[in-house]
Amino acid sequence: xxxxxxxxxxxxxxxxxxxxxxxxxxxxxxxxxxxxxxxxxxxxxxxxxxxxxxxxxxxxxxxxxxxxxxxxxxxxxxxxxxxxxxxxxxxxxxxxxxxxxxxxxxxxxxxxxxxxxxxxxxxxxxxxxxxxxxxxxxxxxxxxxxxxxxxxxxxxxxxxxxxxxxxxxxxxxxxxxxxxxxxxxxxxxxxxxx
Numbered sequence: 152x153x154x155x156x157x158x159x160x161x162x163x164x165x166x167x168x169x170x171x172x173x174x175x176x177x178x179x180x181x182x183x184x185x186x187x188x189x190x191x192x193x194x195x196x197x198x199x200x201x202x203x204x205x206x207x208x209x210x211x212x213x214x215x216x217x218x219x220x221x222x223x224x225x226x227x228x229x230x231x232x233x234x235x236x237x238x239x240x241x242x243x244x245x246x247x248x249x250x251x252x253x254x255x256x257x258x259x260x261x262x263x264x265x266x267x268x269x270x271x272x273x274x275x276x277x278x279x280x281x282x283x284x285x286x287x288x289x290x291x292x293x294x295x296x297x298x299x300x301x302x303x304x305x306x307x308x309x310x311x312x313x314x315x316x317x318x319x320x321x322x323x324x325x326x327x328x329x330x331x332x333x334x335x336x337x338x339x340x341x342x343x344x345x
Contacts, residue, residue, distance in 0.1 A: 199225070199226060260336055261283075264322070277312055277313075
């Protein structure tokens with residue numbers, strides 16, 4: 152350790168990459184103090200150098216501009232090749248996390264209720280379009296499970312499947328539970344294959 156070091160912080164020696172190891176003149180001494188202070192993004196919770204890999208990079212960028220403009224200057228320049236813009240994965244892993252699509256769809260809000268066969272004599276009731284009214288699908292599936300004493304699950308983007316034929320009861324239950332849903336917006340599609 153260097154004797155001129157007054158705060159007892161460790162000194163890390165780094166060698167320049169372009170010089171051979173035998174040349175001692177190219178060694179730099181860098182002062183390191185512990186504990187190290189790590190800055191995190193307020194939007195995604197990651198260090199700022201990883202924000203560009205987060206799906207909501209624009210929100211991270213806005214947060215960094217407002218709160219940490221010095222860290223924003225250290226980030227890589229936008230642009231790059233087209234493969235990176237597409238978010239295409241090169242090797243292994245799960246790739247980018249997809250953000251949820253907005254539930255407020257353009258056009259009329261319709262809830263479709265249909266019955267689909269399951270086996271020989273059994274059937275399931277399929278509800279689609281309930282999420283466009285701002286209803287939490289997981290909570291709705293749980294409510295239907297307790298109301299009809301049957302299994303129900305969220306299977307698609309905006310689809311709930313209830314075991315059994317409860318289609319006729321849904322026309323009364325849905326407007327009663329969620330008053331914002333109009334009774335005229337519930338369509339009966341009859342029997343359909345899944």
